[in-house]
Every structure is written in structure tokens, then in C-alpha cells.
Amino acid sequence: MTGDRILDPLRLAALRRLSLLDSPAEPNFDRLTRLASKILKAPASLITFIDEDRQFIKSGTGLPEPWASARETPLSHSFCKHMVATGQPLIVENAPQHPIVHNNLAISDLGVMAYAGIPLVIPPQGQVIGSFCVVDVVPRVWTDEEIEILQDLAASVMTEITLRSAYETEKKLREHRDEFMSMLSHDFRTPLTVIRSATDILRNYFNRLTDEQRLKYLDSIESQVQRQLDLLEDVLIMNQSDSVGLDFHPVPSDLEGLCLKLVDEFQFTFKKTHSIIFSSAADHLTQIPIDEKLLNRALSNLLSNAIKYSPQGGTIQMRLSFSPEAAIIIIQDEGLGVPEEELKHLFEPFYRGKNSLSIQGTGLGLVIVQQMIAAHSGAIDVASEIGVGTTFTITLPIPQPVDTQSPK
Numbered sequence: 001m002t003g004d005r006i007l008d009p010l011r012l013a014a015l016r017r018l019s020l021l022d023s024p025a026e027p028n029f030d031r032l033t034r035l036a037s038k039i040l041k042a043p044a045s046l047i048t049f050i051d052e053d054r055q056f057i058k059s060g061t062g063l064p065e066p067w068a069s070a071r072e073t074p075l076s077h078s079f080c081k082h083m084v085a086t087g088q089p090l091i092v093e094n095a096p097q098h099p100i101v102h103n104n105l106a107i108s109d110l111g112v113m114a115y116a117g118i119p120l121v122i123p124p125q126g127q128v129i130g131s132f133c134v135v136d137v138v139p140r141v142w143t144d145e146e147i148e149i150l151q152d153l154a155a156s157v158m159t160e161i162t163l164r165s166a167y168e169t170e171k172k173l174r175e176h177r178d179e180f181m182s183m184l185s186h187d188f189r190t191p192l193t194v195i196r197s198a199t200d201i202l203r204n205y206f207n208r209l210t211d212e213q214r215l216k217y218l219d220s221i222e223s224q225v226q227r228q229l230d231l232l233e234d235v236l237i238m239n240q241s242d243s244v245g246l247d248f249h250p251v252p253s254d255l256e257g258l259c260l261k262l263v264d265e266f267q268f269t270f271k272k273t274h275s276i277i278f279s280s281a282a283d284h285l286t287q288i289p290i291d292e293k294l295l296n297r298a299l300s301n302l303l304s305n306a307i308k309y310s311p312q313g314g315t316i317q318m319r320l321s322f323s324p325e326a327a328i329i330i331i332q333d334e335g336l337g338v339p340e341e342e343l344k345h346l347f348e349p350f351y352r353g354k355n356s357l358s359i360q361g362t363g364l365g366l367v368i369v370q371q372m373i374a375a376h377s378g379a380i381d382v383a384s385e386i387g388v389g390t391t392f393t394i395t396l397p398i399p400q401p402v403d404t405q406s407p408k
Contacts, residue, residue: 005085006075007052009395010326011127013379018122018129018165020049021056028160029059032132036153037061040146042134047157048080049120049130055080062135064110077106080131083119087128090117091147094139114140116147118154120161125377125397132157188231191224198224237368248375250289255327255396256280258292259299259320266303273312276303281321288327288398290376298372299329301365302392306333309390322398326378329394338384346382 005011015021029047036045044062048055055078057063057071067073075081079101083090092098092115095107106112117133132154198217206214237246263278270276299318306316314334321328338346347370373380376396384390 005128006050006081008127008325009381009393010125010377010379010397011084011129012052013381013395014122014125014127015049015051015129018161019168020058020129020161021051023058025059026164028164029157030061032153032156032160033059033061036132036134036150039149040134043137044135046133046135047120047130048078048133050075050078050081050084050128056130058130067110073106073110077104077109079104079106079112079115080117080133083117083131084128087119087121087126089119089147089151090115090131090133091142092116093141110135111137113138114142116142116150118151120154120158188228191227194224195221231364235364237371246294246371246375248291248294250291250376252287253290253292254287255290256282256320258290258296259318259329262296262299262303263318266300266307270307274307274310275313275315276307276318277315278318279320281319288396290396294372294375298369298394299331301369302331305365306331306335306390309333309335311335324398325400326398327396329396330391331394332389332391334389336390337386337388338382338390339386340384343382343384347380 033045033047036042042062044060046057046061046063047059048057050056053075055073055075057067057073060068060071067077079090079092082100090100092101095101095104095113095115101107101115104112112135114136115133117131119128120130120132121128132150134150198221202209202214202217209217259280260278263276267276303316303318310316310333316334317330317332319330319332321330347366370380373394373396378394378396380395381393382390383393
């Protein structure tokens with residue numbers, strides 16, 4: 001159970017969005033760990049975040065070497081990992097005798113004998129990303145007052161994380177503002193230049209052109225007008241998302257039916273150039289609360305990209321599966337692929353891969369897809385290999401029923 005929760009893609013996505021892993025020490029966090037050690041008279045105090053295979057130490061006092069310099073430990077040395085599964089505080093008075101942590105290597109390698117930890121929880125889905133904890137090197141009984149103080153300090157850590165996230169978001173928005181205006185100007189000016197040139201030729205040389213040539217210039221005008229409309233629509237959606245948030249209205253819907261209908265539409269349109277295959281691991285129609293309009297647009301964008309960046313005759317696959325906690329949609333193509341160093345930039349506004357600059361696009365599509373998936377409290381991940389193709393994995397959480405029965 002602990003391992004499953006640690007590897008939960010929604011939890012890991014929430015952690016990565018905060019950009020806390022491998023970040024440098026920060027005074028505001030260090031101040032809280034020093035305060036905890038001083039007030040609670042604890043030899044060590046830590047703010048830790050649990051990655052898929054390690055415990056990153058954002059702030060710590062009293063750690064022995066080499067852990068203090070490394071700022072991380074294997075999960076074999078983590079008490080905090082157990083709170084990822086339970087979402088509850090972990091209070092240990094005598095570690096070697098505790099039923100959960102008695103064989104944890106932090107006892108022998110770090111000298112941990114007593115531990116009190118409060119989980120750090122990200123709303124609204126309640127993912128546990130780490131803990132705020134104090135450690136003693138001798139067995140110790142933690143009082144209710146000490147636990148209450150630790151909870152207050154953990155709340156301060158979460159406030160600091162929220163403020164830090166807001167600051168980083170605002171910083172990125174400022175950085176993108178000039179880039180946004182520059183690229184927006186370019187992307188509007190280029191189609192207008194093409195349209196003006198085509199209309200000038202038609203106006204001045206109409207009688208000299210063949211019907212085929214006239215049609216070519218009219219098609220060019222129509223294509224550029226559609227490009228302008230697509231860009232305008234993307235910009236309007238981006239603006240709405242940044243200002244008031246996307247218009248999100250989830251209702252119980254047949255996700256399998258939505259995917260199947262979308263694939264049928266794309267296969268009908270592109271049957272001469274691409275093969276689009278849908279498969280589902282669900283043994284019955286499964287309804288989950290989604291905004292069909294948003295999700296349909298997000299999946300359409302991913303399928304359009306898969307076709308755009310794949311060679312003629314290529315196969316695109318959409319696979320749907322379900323776990324008790326989430327619906328998983330995978331879209332896989334056989335296209336150009338994305339260099340590994342560029343993957344982390346794919347969801348940045350206006351970013352275009354170096355090997356795709358010759359293919360028409362605004363650089364906003366994946367940003368909008370990510371926002372639409374985030375509106376569902378979901379996550380989107382990407383894996384790619386040059387010359388092999390790209391795979392997008394969407395994870396949509398399934399609300400769990402609440403047990404209203406009183407415990408017996």
C-alpha cells in the first residue's frame with residue numbers, strides 16, 4: 001500500500017508542479033526547522049519530500065554526515081514515507097520497538113530513536129508530498145502540547161509552500177509576457193503577409209492566372225485565415241484560464257464512449273493517411289465525472305498532434321484503462337519524437353521543438369491541454385524517443401465513495 005501511494009502519478013505530478021525537489025536551501029524553511037528544534041528541544045528537525053525512489057531534505061538541522069551534505073536519503077531511511085499511505089501523523093516513542101519502523105535503516109545509520117512527523121498535504125485531492133518532523137536520538141514520549149506545536153509549524157510550512165508556488169507562477173508569467181507579445185505579433189503578422197500577397201496577386205493578375213492557380217491562392221488565403229482563427233481561439237482560452245479559470249462543469253459521463261466516438265471521427269477524416277486504433281481494458285462502460293467539452297478538446301489536440309507529427313501510413317493508438325483510483329488514457333504515435341532535453345519544456349507557452357519548427361503550430365496547444373487536464377485534478381505525462389514516437393499519458397482521478405456508516 002505504501003509503495004502504491006508513493007508511486008501514485010497524481011501525487012508525483014502535484015509534487016513536481018511545486019518545483020521543490022532538488023531546490024536549494026531557503027531561509028524561510030530553514031527558520032522553521034531551527035524553531036522546531038529549539039522549541040521542542042529536539043536534536044534534529046526536517047522538512048522532507050518523498051519522491052518515487054528517495055527522500056529529499058528541503059531543510060534540516062542536526063543531521064549527521066553524509067546525509068546533511070547530500071540532502072537526501074534512500075526510502076529505506078525514511079519514516080516519512082509511511083505518512084504518504086496514511087495521511088496521518090506518525091508518532092514514534094521508541095523506534096526499535098515500533099511495529100511499523102522497527103527495521104528502518106534510519107535507526108542504525110542516522111541514530112533515530114524517537115520521531116514525530118506531520119504530513120504535508122496538497123489540496124484539493126489530499127496528496128501527501130512529504131512531512132515536517134522532529135527527531136530524537138533517545139526514546140521519548142511526545143506530549144499533546146508538543147504535537148500541537150509541531151502541527152502549527154507544519155501549517156506554516158504549507159503556507160510557505162503556497163506563497164512560494166504563487167511567487168514562482170507570477171515570475172514565470174512575467175518572463176513569458178515579453179515572449180508572448182513578440183511571438184503573438186509574429187504569428188499574426190506572418191499569415192497576414194501571406195494573405196496580403198495572395199490577394200495582391202489575385203487583384204493584379206486575375207485574368208492571367210489559370211483556374212488552378214486562382215484556386216491555389218484562394219486555398220492559401222483560406223488556410224491562413226483558419227490559422228489566425230485557431231491562434232485567436234488558443235489565446236482566448238489561455239486568457240480565460242489565467243484570469244478566471246476554465247469554465248469547468250463535470251457530469252457523470254461515459255468516458256469509453258467519448259474516446260471511441262472521437263477516434264471514429266478522426267479515423268473517418270484521416271483514413272487515407274493514418275491508422276487510428278482505439279482499445280479499452282474496461283470490461284463494462286465506466287462513467288466518471290468529466291467535462292466532456294474540455295476533455296474532448298484536450299484529446300482532439302493530442303490526436304491532431306499525433307497525426308501532424310507522424311509520417312503518412314503511421315499508426316496512432318489510443319488506449320483506455322481503469323484502476324480503482326483513476327482512469328488512464330494513453331495516446332501513442334510513431335512520429336518524429338522529442339529530444340530528451342526538450343521534454344521538460346513541452347508544456348511551456350509557445351515552446352516548439354527544434355525538429356518541428358517547419359510544421360505549422362502555435363506552441364499553445366499542449367499548454368491548453370495541460371490546463372484542461374488540471375481542471376479535472378488530473379495529470380499528463382510525456383515520454384518520447386527520436387525516430388520512434390511520443391506517448392502522452394493522462395491520469396484522471398475517480399472520486400471515491402465516502403463510507404457514511406458508523407464504525408462498529
